[in-house]
Amino acid sequence: MRKSFFEELNSGIDSGVAYKNLNLKKSIISFLSRNKNVTIPDLSKELNLSVPKVTNIINDLIEDGLVRDNGKITSNGGRRPSIYGLEPESGFFLGIDVKKNYLNLGIMDFQNNIIKITENHPYELSNDKASLDELCTIISRFIGKLPIPREKILGIGINLSGRVNYATGYSYSFFNFQEDPLSKIIENYIGIPVYLENDSRAMAYGEFTHGIVKDEKNVLFLNLDYGLGMGIMIDQEIYYGKSGFAGEFGHIPLFDNDIICNCGKKGCLETEASGWALVEMFKKEIQNGTTTALDNEAGTPIILENIIKAALNDDVLAIELVAKVGSHLGKAISILINIFNPELVILGGALAETGDYLRLPILSAINKYSLSRVNSDTAIKISKLGNKVGVIGSCLLVRNRLLSIS
Ligand SMILES: [Zn+2]
Structure with a gap:
């Protein structure tokens, strides 16, 4: 009896005809997940396979319940080919x-x-x-x-x-x-x-595939939250590093300070340019007597989400401190630009919700610190998918x- 796609996938085969067929099925599923209504001649051309071969594989995938026939293509005469797509459910x-x-x-x-x-x-x-x-x-x-x-x-x-x-x-x-x-x-x-x-x-993967990235091949996604993280796309592939630890952007030792970072070391970028650094700076300013709308609202905790809301509601202290974080971040992004020469740097994570309050000081620091021929290649944009990414x-x-x- 023929094995289903998932049975074959989990059977551990790694050679022979069955293995080759499994890889063709994966290629078809992958193509159909990017292109909704596809004909057998389309697939045959895309995968460089004969029409009877593609027809056989499509029939197997239909039998497995993974692909469905979406009816005939509309055309002005001639034989109308069927169109196929993944079975959503x-x-x-x-x-x-x-x-x-x-x-x-x-x-x-x-x-x-x-x-x-x-x-x-x-x-x-x-x-x-x-x-x-x-x-x-x-x-x-x-x-x-x-x-x-x-x-x-x-x-x-x-x-x-x-x-x-x-x-x-x-x-x-x-x-x-x-x-x-x-x-x-x-x-x-x-x-x-x-x-x-x-x-x-x-x-980063969500934004690269379904967000603001169009044709760019070399892109950095910055997750600006309590901590700082980064997703790296090189030649349209996610870069992991040896163990998947690549992108520890927040722990670049950029400052000569005595603030202990969450990682246990001193002077990391995160200690002065992150959500938790922003919260700490905000609390310190309140202790020093600076007034803020957030402080006046009794019972509203000083957490990152509330500081972001305050900035968006024109609270001067929140806006000033977001700008300070932005200018530190811009300096660090200059280092990234000089190393990666990316086409696009995406600002994502909670802090990016402050929009231009963060982006403009970042741009100004990038102009100041990165090499001009290099930085003119790089666009700096805010994440399109926001919190859902x-x-x-x-x-x-x-x-x-x-x-x-x-
Ligand atoms: Zn650190």
């Missing part, structure tokens, strides 16, 4: 973007349509078992409320900040208190395959890993 991918004070959760179908996104679900990320249990409970409840049978969810992607080895499923910055990889522990709790990813890289990237990366496609 054949499988779903869950994406979880873990932030410091909340979670974003979302689900995507087999055709890359986002079915549902829940933003800003209350959650406190702290490095202890209770916080991990709470994370598992929230994910389980989210799944329980979805109008989708549980067995149709093929995998869950979880974005965490800090050092995450996406290949082994170990997280070294959060929840690293068991022997097993964190992905396994959450998977055992929920009962669906789990994949971990560094949050900035998942966000991490969930979208996470769903897509899980899909890629489960189907082993790109």
